[in-house]
Amino acid sequence: MTMASQSRVRPLTRQQSEQVQAWTALALERMPYMATMLFNLRFVDAPGLGTFAVDGRYRCYIDFDAVASRGPAYCGQALLHECSHLFADHATFAEDMGVDRAMRQVWNVAADAAINDDLRDGGCEMFDNANPYGHVLPSTLGEPDHRTPHHYFRALHTLLDNPDAQVGRGPGDVGTHGQADAVGQGGGWAGCGSGSGGAPAPCELGEGDDLTGAAPPATTAERERVRVAVAVSIREAAAKARGTVPGGLVENADLVLTPAQVPWQQVLGRVLRGAVRARAGTMSESYQRRNRRRHDARVLTSDGRGRRVVLPALMDPVPRVHVVRDTSGSMSEADLSAVTSEIVGIARRLRVRGDDLVIADVDAAVHDTRRYRRPSGLAEVSGRGGTDMRTGIDHALRAQPRPSVIVVMTDGETPWPSQQTSCVPVVAAIVHPSPEHVVAKVPDWIRTVVVPATKE
Ligand SMILES: [Zn+2]
Structure with a gap:
């Protein structure tokens, strides 16, 4: 992390804490069942980050100077977006399925597509088709709503493999750009952080770094407790008013509350990773050839805003x-x-x-x-x-x-x-x-x- 020293994070000032409280209140108007998650986020000021990000230990990094101009409604919904990554546990999921480090940015975009349709259904207007900030929706990728992160991950592979493809109608620049990683349109960082299963944000704290008590990393037990509490709230809300809770959240709630049987994501993740290692030698050659072919490939959407992603993919990690x-x-x-x-x-x-x-x-x-x-x-x-x-x-x-x-x-x-x-x-x-x-x-x-x- 060569960037870490340049982008120092800080505990919130009193004014920033008040801002976060206001955003949280707005977020709860849209999705009251996310309360436990919102109240367990450890907010950190991340000057220079340019956006919001979250790590797997529930630290939420906010570049207050950069995001404040987008307004409190936007910021509240951005918090819900980060909560959705954590509730779906995209980080563990990407880990279990062996999503390669080099593919984390692509995974991040796929995970975004998988949650943003639910956020839109839940009344977060920043994620609708007219959203001005280039948030990825399934339609951005030319795909139907309510599919799995895997589904969108594979769709992205297909898109990025085709240099002539034009994607969807929403804004969002999904293209291939050599080895640059996670770079936004303005040259700042773009992505949701390691909590989404994506590449870690440059400002992320170390596992054991608690920012002198301001941002202690959430333990595994704590995270489990928070996810179960949110899942129970989602089920209750869905039972009270059928159809008002987005389907993907209900599905994830069922997943969280499903009693443990065989831990298939671990068992199969391990087996699949082993198979990939065994094939790595033969795969890398075709992979390099493929990358050369689409060296200049670029898939652009309407106004070219949003993020770009790199695809140095070794294999298709979507299991069949x-x-x-x-x-x-x-x-x-x-x-x-x-x-x-x-x-x-x-x-x-x-x-x-x-x-x-x-x-x-x-x-x-x-x-x-x-x-x-x-x-x-x-x-x-x-x-x-x-x-x-x-x-x-x-x-x-x-x-x-x-x-x-x-x-x-x-x-x-x-x-x-x-x-x-x-x-x-x-x-x-x-x-x-x-x-x-x-x-x-x-x-x-x-x-x-x-x-x-x-x-x-
Ligand atoms: Zn995201």
Whole structure:
């Protein structure tokens, strides 16, 4: 951090504290359920930053001189924007999914698109299509609303890969510019900070630096407590007045309040990162070639305001998960219901659906293949004959587009392929009352997780 010494942060002055209180009051008029998050932010004056940013420890950096002219309504809504990143836990999400440092700015834009439509739906007019500050909306990327950060991340890759593309109608300069990072139109810093999963703002405090007591880093337990409190408030607000709470926030609230099962984002994140490392040698060459080709590529929107992002991407980190669901006769109803919960768990924790989460019902043959939309789509089970998960794995390997990972959900009473024939990693999720003996039969090249028994 060579910038750190130049952009010193300071505790708030009394006047700045009063400003923040006024902005918070305005923010609460729009989204009262964000109260716990707003009251737990540690505000810091960041002269020279040019904007707002947040880190993963709930420190909110504000360049008061730069943002005050935008007015209190704007500033209140900007606080809600930062809160939305923290509530969705975009930082942990990007980390778990192995979003490369070099791709953090692209991730930041995708995460912005994923929350700004909800903010707009929640009445924050600075995020509507006429917004003068170049905030990224899904429409900016030519994409529909209410998709996952992954979805927009992939859309950005496609856009940036096409030098002739013209994006959307909202302002926002989404282009490729050599190795410059996170540079705004005026040459200042642009981005939301490490709390969004994006690149850290140059002024961010160190993990243990509390600014002499003014900005103590939030602990993991504290952050969890805040997110649960916000999630409960969102659910209550949504129950009281249906339709008034933006759908994406309700979905994230469900995610926060979903009881922990298998930590899929960690398990699959680790497996996917391992697979990428294994392929890195062959990938880097095509990657360099690709970058040369679009060296001068630039994707501009209407007035060219907003931020620009760099795309030195090594690979597509959006996972396509292919689940092989064991529907053989040995799977009990309880087993099948446990498996269904885990598939829903993958959808929620990785925020994947549609083409990115394909489920094949397999006993000794493949019976049915479907794209995940919602839990009810998993109710129908086809198969119930003998068991051979090798059939399902082969089938998944032939799928187009090719999956990034195959998850076999089974009681383990199946033959396994003795060796790996493809670079696509396979995970065995074992649901069994006494998993030890079946887990022992899974070959070493397959990563195994045990699905905890569900209570009826
Ligand atoms: Zn943001």
